[in-house]
Amino acid sequence: MTTAEQDPIVIAGMAVEAPGGIDTLAAFWSTLADAKESIQPFPRDRDWPVEQLLSLSRIDGWGKVSDAGGFLDGAIEFDPLFFGISPREAVSMDPQQRVGLRVAWKALENAGINPGTLGGEDVGCYMGVSISEYGPRAGEINEYTGHRVTGTALGAVAGRISHSLGLVGPSVSVDTACASSLTALHMAASAIRNGECDWALAGAVCVMGSPAAFFEFSKNNGLAADGHCRSYSDDTTGTLWGEGAGVVIVEHESRARELGHRIYGHVLATRINHNGAGMPIVVPSTEAQERLIEKTIAAAGIDPGDVGMIEGHGTGTPLGDPLELNALQNTYGAAESADAVLGSLKSNFGHAQAASGILGLIKVLLCGEHGYIAPSLFSDNPTTKVDWTRGKLRLAQKLEYWEPRNGVRYGAVSSFGVAGTNAHAIIAMPAGQEASHA
Structure with a gap:
């Protein structure tokens, strides 16, 4: 019997944020079980050129952009002082760092782990994330200059979590585009099996800092013309962009049972x-x-x-x-x-x-x-x-x-x-x- 079979990897905690104001597992499950759709109009508080987006189909060869998407209601909400971050630095941070940090904290609490007691522990953090084009360019003088290096770096999504919690294990941001989440889980589980860390957080976050994805897929005629993502349906015309975040706690089963953690599933x-x-x-x-x-x-x-x-x-x-x-x-x-x-x-x-x-x-x-x-x-x-x-x-x-x-x-x-x-x-x-x- 292999070590993996003797002491398998389990998921012992999790947290989620999803469109429609969902920030609890109960609300997430309710939406799924009740077959609800959490699609909203474009956010009007992000300085996006909404009128231009909705008129892209007037350009020859471009596809229709519906006033619809799966957007996080709490993407702009953040308590920086709670995490020991100055308000000025927090504004300069990609919202993916802020949301990722918040969801990671909740995942630890869901597992029965006090996030404030982890300083110096050999815990890994693997977070899937892709570029969001948030904020002004770093190559110009503006009020955020000095914080843009860490504010825009994808590596800071995982790094911010490790830094705020004091974790000293591997800290890796993963970008394999839409496969990033499960790649992060794969890396976390492998690291634990190989003894690179005692346990780990694994997950991903997506907050669109710009409407770039809508422009790209309008040009490629890949967006849903009716504002609905009709997976596996004969009525589909394309995809619909959304946002979200999720983090799971990954560890050996023996550790979970020793500490009384709930086991949601075996990887x-x-x-x-x-x-x-x-x-x-x-x-x-x-x-x-x-x-x-x-x-x-x-x-x-x-x-x-x-x-x-x-x-x-x-x-x-x-x-x-x-x-x-x-x-x-x-x-x-x-x-x-x-x-x-x-x-x-x-x-x-x-x-x-x-x-x-x-x-x-x-x-x-x-x-x-x-x-x-x-x-x-x-x-x-x-x-x-x-x-x-x-x-x-x-x-x-x-x-x-x-x-x-x-x-x-x-x-x-x-x-x-x-x-x-x-x-x-x-x-x-x-x-x-x-x-x-x-």
């Missing part, structure tokens, strides 16, 4: 790979995703037919969704005993980019905790670009009981980055301690 396996050359860098690869899923299943040591819930990437793009579905059909759907239910919370909150994977992971853990699989919105008209009869997968169209296999609920999470990186995770959650799903 059976995580893997990452790349599409390689061939197609344009932004085009997903069914073959690469299939190889990745097969490697993750093999590392987890389970029958793929045991996986009852798959939280897919599901960006809602007419190109990406069918390619992903084919990979899932060829792996999980091909198992003799398969009966997996598939969905994507992007249909609820939009595409939270670097944070999308961690939000999906927390969704799976909450579904396991409650014993029910949350529905995926807009799933009543599945895409006709794949043959659904070829594999044993179906879309989550309603809140339904999650039947365990041999007393365990197995869930999988996928994330794929625009630069070609793919990430996959398999989680196991013992049944028998379900909370009320109401």
Whole structure:
């Protein structure tokens, strides 16, 4: 028996912030279970050129931009003095640092850990994040000059958490685009197994400092024309951008049990790979995703037919969704005993980019905790670009009981980055301690 089998990696705490004013796990679960959509108009307090955005489709070749997205209500809220940060420095900080620090603190509290007692501990911090274009340029004189080096550095998202808490383990910000969350989880779990740190925080954050993603995808005609992210639907016209943040506490099971921490789930396996050359860098690869899923299943040591819930990437793009579905059909759907239910919370909150994977992971853990699989919105008209009869997968169209296999609920999470990186995770959650799903 390997060390990993003797003392597996578990998730012992978590916290989340999501669009619609959601800042608790209970509110997050309620939105998912009740099949609610948390999409709002563009924020009017970020100095974004909203009128220009909404008129981009008048330019020849550009696509429509709807006045819609999944935006964090509390992105501008922060108590700097609580974290020992001066107000002037706080304003200069990318909001992703502020939100990430706040959610990390709540994840520690959820695990029953006092964040104020961690100074000098060998704890790792791995945070997924991508550039946000927040604030004025550093290459000019302005009132924030002197704080822009750390204020704009992606490395400061993880570094700010480690510094504020006094952690001395590895501190790494991860940017593999939309695969960043699960890449961070993979690195954290690997570091603990290799003895690089005693335990770790892992997660990701996305707060859009500018509307750059809307400009880019309007030019590429990749945005949802109706302002909804219709994952895996035949009605989809493109994706819809969103924001969010999530952090989980990762440690050995022996440590969690010794300290009385709640165990939400076991991290059976995580893997990452790349599409390689061939197609344009932004085009997903069914073959690469299939190889990745097969490697993750093999590392987890389970029958793929045991996986009852798959939280897919599901960006809602007419190109990406069918390619992903084919990979899932060829792996999980091909198992003799398969009966997996598939969905994507992007249909609820939009595409939270670097944070999308961690939000999906927390969704799976909450579904396991409650014993029910949350529905995926807009799933009543599945895409006709794949043959659904070829594999044993179906879309989550309603809140339904999650039947365990041999007393365990197995869930999988996928994330794929625009630069070609793919990430996959398999989680196991013992049944028998379900909370009320109401």
